Amino acid sequence: MRVNIMVGGPQALVPKEQVLQRQNETWIGVDHGATLLLNWGIRPVAAIGDFDSTTTAEMARLQSQLAEIKTFPPAKDFTDTQLGVKAAIDAYAPDQIDIWGATGGRLDQLLANLYLPLQKAFLTYLPKIRLVDTQNIVQYFLPGTYSIYDQPQMDYLAFVNLTPVRGLTLPDEKYPLVNWTDKIPFSWSSNRFTSIVNHFAFDEGIIAVIWSRDLFQP
């Protein structure tokens, strides 16, 4: 099954239409993300976090409508997003975890979210985790050979080695790459699919593949 986690990042970056298409799936609300889900008519199975950006009135509403609320102190060993992903794994052992509302705003939080699947506690789930926002889908890969598919409404394709990488090869993308090795992280941005399916492979490290699109904003 697929579990969706709504984190409390800027609402403007959450693709509402896609979220509503999943209203009958399983949702976990993290911090202010739980209130956002209720506002959009989705009742999460649980709300989790320190709720430091949730008002007293919003908290009362969560308590009246949700079966399970787990409150943690702001100074804790895990970020709110980590608590949400842990809860999803513990309760459902899902085969896909999509995280929404995890981008924008504070870069320290964005990077904590981006790097979450790389941490030891989540590494076995890394291939199952995606971050989704209005302009981006981020999916994580361990060494191997993969087929990847063009996504509707997305224009660009990128490969980012979040760790040192060995042997990254993009055989059939618009801008190919052969057996690239580097110790330094790099974003091979603005690549393109050349057909519905393309491929890539690498021997060591962790790669984030990013599907993205431009969205001109005022």
Next chain:
Amino acid sequence: MRVNIMVGGPQALVPKEQVLQRQNETWIGVDHGATLLLNWGIRPVAAIGDFDSTTTAEMARLQSQLAEIKTFPPAKDFTDTQLGVKAAIDAYAPDQIDIWGATGGRLDQLLANLYLPLQKAFLTYLPKIRLVDTQNIVQYFLPGTYSIYDQPQMDYLAFVNLTPVRGLTLPDEKYPLVNWTDKIPFSWSSNRFTSIVNHFAFDEGIIAVIWSRDLFQP
């Protein structure tokens, strides 16, 4: 001297007031960032990029008002931001380079910007480069022992090892850390200053220090 580079990221994330305070400094406009500067009454010394997000009318205006415009094809070996930073270094050998408009929007572009100072061509300039947006200041550090200072209007302090790191120590921050070593990138987010000046040190790797603040948006 200090050179400012305005990149073409979402305008909503560019702190206009801080930019205007620097209107008499040296500015380089990258792609649509050049038009944004003109809109705000600042005439950059040069405009650089593929200008794929600049309209014909905006381009004509740049040509009539700027002394130097360097146009590159969209498929090139460097990103627009890299071209801007190279131009700043070649023309001015500045002792500080602040990059604005480099966050938000497409994550592949944000990560390309975040990782720019780590690349071989820019590594000697790494300690002089900062990214600035409405909620964040990112500064880069090579191994050493440092004093860092609380910044006005910023609430949080974070340490992010963008590469494997050895011996990261935060001796006097709110949440201290002693001799931390890891091969995996991690964002030690939501830390706090305990006085106007705090300290940190590490032996190997590259650390991004992020000053940030919450900014509740609709």
